[in-house]
Amino acid sequence: MDFEDTPEEAAFRHEVKTWLAELAADYDLSKHGDISTERQLALGREFQALKAERGYAKVTWPKDLGGMGGTPMQAVIYDQEEEQYDLPTVFFAISLGMPIPVMRRFATEEQKQRYLAPALRGEEIWCQLFSEPSAGSDLGGIRLRAVREGDDWVLNGQKIWTSWAHISDFGVIITRSDPSVPKHQGMTYFFVDMKSPGVEVRPIKQAAGGGEFCEVFFTDVRIPDAARLGEVNGGWQVAIATLMEERFAVTEAAGGGASLEDTVRFLRREFDDGESAMNDPRVRDKIADWYVAESGINNFYARLLTGLSQGQLPGPEAALSKLVIASKLQQQSSSLMDICGPAGAVYPDHSVSRATDHRMAWLEAAGYRIAGGTDEILRNTIAERVLGLPGDIRLDKDVPFEKLA
Amino acid sequence: MNFDFSDEQRALQSEVQRFLSDRADLSVARAVLDDDDAYFAEPVWRELVELGWAGMAIPEHYGGVGLGYLELCVLAEELGRSLAPVPFSSTIYLFAEAILRVADENVKAQMLPAVAAGDIIGTLAFAEGIGFPRPHSIKLRFENGRLHGEKWPVADAVIANNAVVLAADKSGEPCLCLVSLEQEGVERRPLQSIDPTRGQGTLVFDGAKAQRLGEGGESAWKAFRHILDAAAVLFAFEQVGGAAACLAQAIEFATERTAFGRTIGSFQAIKHKLADIYVGNQLAVSNTYYGAWALASGAEELPLAASVARVSAIQAFEAAASENVQVHGGMGFTWEADCHLYLRRSRSLALVIGDASLWKSQITNEFERKVA
Numbered sequence: 148m149d150f151e152d153t154p155e156e157a158a159f160r161h162e163v164k165t166w167l168a169e170l171a172a173d174y175d176l177s178k179h180g181d182i183s184t185e186r187q188l189a190l191g192r193e194f195q196a197l198k199a200e201r202g203y204a205k206v207t208w209p210k211d212l213g214g215m216g217g218t219p220m221q222a223v224i225y226d227q228e229e230e231q232y233d234l235p236t237v238f239f240a241i242s243l244g245m246p247i248p249v250m251r252r253f254a255t256e257e258q259k260q261r262y263l264a265p266a267l268r269g270e271e272i273w274c275q276l277f278s279e280p281s282a283g284s285d286l287g288g289i290r291l292r293a294v295r296e297g298d299d300w301v302l303n304g305q306k307i308w309t310s311w312a313h314i315s316d317f318g319v320i321i322t323r324s325d326p327s328v329p330k331h332q333g334m335t336y337f338f339v340d341m342k343s344p345g346v347e348v349r350p351i352k353q354a355a356g357g358g359e360f361c362e363v364f365f366t367d368v369r370i371p372d373a374a375r376l377g378e379v380n381g382g383w384q385v386a387i388a389t390l391m392e393e394r395f396a397v398t399e400a401a402g403g404g405a406s407l408e409d410t411v412r413f414l415r416r417e418f419d420d421g422e423s424a425m426n427d428p429r430v431r432d433k434i435a436d437w438y439v440a441e442s443g444i445n446n447f448y449a450r451l452l453t454g455l456s457q458g459q460l461p462g463p464e465a466a467l468s469k470l471v472i473a474s475k476l477q478q479q480s481s482s483l484m485d486i487c488g489p490a491g492a493v494y495p496d497h498s499v500s501r502a503t504d505h506r507m508a509w510l511e512a513a514g515y516r517i518a519g520g521t522d523e524i525l526r527n528t529i530a531e532r533v534l535g536l537p538g539d540i541r542l543d544k545d546v547p548f549e550k551l552a
Numbered sequence: 553m554n555f556d557f558s559d560e561q562r563a564l565q566s567e568v569q570r571f572l573s574d575r576a577d578l579s580v581a582r583a584v585l586d587d588d589d590a591y592f593a594e595p596v597w598r599e600l601v602e603l604g605w606a607g608m609a610i611p612e613h614y615g616g617v618g619l620g621y622l623e624l625c626v627l628a629e630e631l632g633r634s635l636a637p638v639p640f641s642s643t644i645y646l647f648a649e650a651i652l653r654v655a656d657e658n659v660k661a662q663m664l665p666a667v668a669a670g671d672i673i674g675t676l677a678f679a680e681g682i683g684f685p686r687p688h689s690i691k692l693r694f695e696n697g698r699l700h701g702e703k704w705p706v707a708d709a710v711i712a713n714n715a716v717v718l719a720a721d722k723s724g725e726p727c728l729c730l731v732s733l734e735q736e737g738v739e740r741r742p743l744q745s746i747d748p749t750r751g752q753g754t755l756v757f758d759g760a761k762a763q764r765l766g767e768g769g770e771s772a773w774k775a776f777r778h779i780l781d782a783a784a785v786l787f788a789f790e791q792v793g794g795a796a797a798c799l800a801q802a803i804e805f806a807t808e809r810t811a812f813g814r815t816i817g818s819f820q821a822i823k824h825k826l827a828d829i830y831v832g833n834q835l836a837v838s839n840t841y842y843g844a845w846a847l848a849s850g851a852e853e854l855p856l857a858a859s860v861a862r863v864s865a866i867q868a869f870e871a872a873a874s875e876n877v878q879v880h881g882g883m884g885f886t887w888e889a890d891c892h893l894y895l896r897r898s899r900s901l902a903l904v905i906g907d908a909s910l911w912k913s914q915i916t917n918e919f920e921r922k923v924a
Binding site: 148149152220412415420425434435439440445447449452455456464467470526530531535536538540 | 863
């Protein structure tokens with residue numbers, strides 16, 4: 148029992164480390180000061196092109212598709228090393244995480260030739276048009292209509308919570324193609340050019356102030372039947388495949404907010420009342436609780452990686468990481484504010500980091516408990532798919548979609 | 553990354569599990585609970601010794617099997633799952649560990665083969681009533697080779713024939729002593745506790761002959777803390793074993809029991825509760841692996857890893873045991889249902905080597921030291 152890399156893993160890690168260390172000088176955002184999102188994206192595209200050249204853009208994909216033919220464990224090692232830097236890769240995470248693997252699986256040979264490589268190189272960005280105002284956790288409730296007209300389909304409706312839609316060139320989209328059948332049987336999946344006439348993207352300002360999400364309106368948007376992925380009315384099966392990709396994408400060790408080390412440094416200093424909070428037994432008790440939770444997540448992750456290293460893919464139990472991390476972030480940030488008294492609500496200056504400041508993290512955490520599967524949906528997933536408890540009674544199961552309230 | 557037990561260790565675990573489910577199902581723990589004069593299941597203990605498991609981690613040249621802590625961990629997990637009422641933890645995690653750690657060669661050669669052979673049931677006596685001992689709060693006196701004073705509660709005090717005791721020497725410094733409990737000047741009294749499946753008692757020493765182990769003072773206290781750290785990891789495996797059993801019981805019941813025309817396991821109030829128990833159990837299992845790794849590899853961070861494992865396992869087992877009763881409803885609160893056996897054990901294990909807050913303070917102390 149150990150935390151060590153196998154010799155092969157260590158060799159790959161060394162290779163990645165060396166490569167990243169050379170590029171970091173040019174691409175690490177911390178070396179660029181305060182630059183615009185446009186400039187970050189431009190840097191990101193350059194870095195992504197270099198990454199794709201090495202096959203690192205999709206470590207596990209075969210070489211002829213632009214990957215490096217690596218193992219899932221090598222993909223994790225690459226990510227672990229990349230996370231050591233502040234590289235502008237965030238714009239491509241969704242694009243390469245979900246839509247592009249779905250394109251690989253469901254698009255024609257010709258389409259794959261056209262679309263995969265530019266996405267891997269960061270020249271084109273893809274978004275995922277899934278949620279709607281009336282369909283979030285219950286994705287099967289989507290209403291955006293697709294009506295067949297000859298060789299085309301015409302799309303009308305609205306999507307929401309689409310990350311990076313405003314910078315995307317293409318999107319994958321799930322639509323309601325037949326409302327006369329029960330909801331999961333009448334959906335069709337397509338990809339769409341985001342520059343098509345009738346597509347309108349509006350960024351959403353979130354409660355915490357961030358703006359990487361958008362709502363997207365479709366008004367008589369015409370797309371060819373050739374842009375269909377999967378069967379007509381077989382969109383749910385394609386969506387499930389996408390969500391499986393998402394599950395792997397969110398499986399990671401504890402993160403977000405101030406690190407526990409920084410938290411201790413923050414609490415250790417003398418506060419304005421002349422006391423260090425580290426002398427307060429209640430505070431010390433909380434630090435222990437946080438350490439136990441953080442250690443639990445990191446060690447759980449180490450067990451998942453061990454499975455991965457031995458060739459097993461994570462099952463639905465991986466859902467627990469996000470469930471624990473989001474609530475922990477919210478509680479821990481809130482407690483840190485409590486400890487500071489009335490001043491806990493006040494930002495120290497104008498340059499607080501959104502990534503590490505606990506006041507920012509407290510605001511963000513409320514959204515983190517919803518994004519990518521709410522706490523409640525994740526508990527259902529664990530109860531049904533891990534523990535084998537019965538599914539919920541579904542009142543809409545055999546009812547034609549158009550008859551639902 | 554190889555953060556798991558080996559195939560051989562898993563095979564051993566299956567073997568232990570088969571033995572315990574065959575010879576020590578819950579009726580065995582219940583028989584001890586129901587019999588005021590029973591302190592353990594002696595036949596199960598004897599068989600366990602015959603299978604070589606008491607000597608599992610005792611080196612071969614002391615008559616043991618010569619395997620390590622990781623093998624003890626998988627054994628502990630199964631003992632926790634089965635609630636087997638045997639003096640394994642007192643004898644192996646505490647007594648044998650103390651001998652291995654602080655005794656000289658002669659004492660080791662005398663004691664360890666006897667432990668492996670099942671001739672010794674041992675224990676570690678450290679508590680002196682309400683509270684937890686501190687280096688200079690110990691009242692039990694060791695003077696001129698003799699012990700004077702009391703220790704309580706002491707696990708398996710009534711059935712043990714040898715103990716390592718935490719005492720204070722002539723100059724008031726802590727020391728560890730080996731004492732035979734089968735001699736003049738030792739009185740053993742049973743105590744009633746919430747978990748009669750793990751017997752507790754008082755040891756009264758009135759000039760009993762004892763032998764000092766290792767050096768006194770700070771080094772004795774360090775050794776004592778180390779013994780507790782090692783035991784914390786092993787108890788944590790018992791706890792996650794018990795927690796897994798509680799979750800399995802609750803799932804089984806929730807899948808069978810119907811109310812309002814559906815199985816109760818289809819209600820989100822129950823599903824979410826059980827999902828939370830699963831999450832707590834998985835975090836605790838992951839943390840006990842961390843403890844096992846630190847213990848087996850002799851890592852410097854054992855005090856941190858052990859305290860994390862202990863706190864996490866206390867939280868998981870207590871939550872699982874009490875929610876298991878809750879899921880069972882009124883049936884769960886009957887003497888006949890097995891839920892209370894786990895509920896009792898979860899509380900007694902949460903206290904046996906100090907409560908969660910005590911170990912949490914160790915986490916913060918150790919972690920703070922790591923932060924520059």
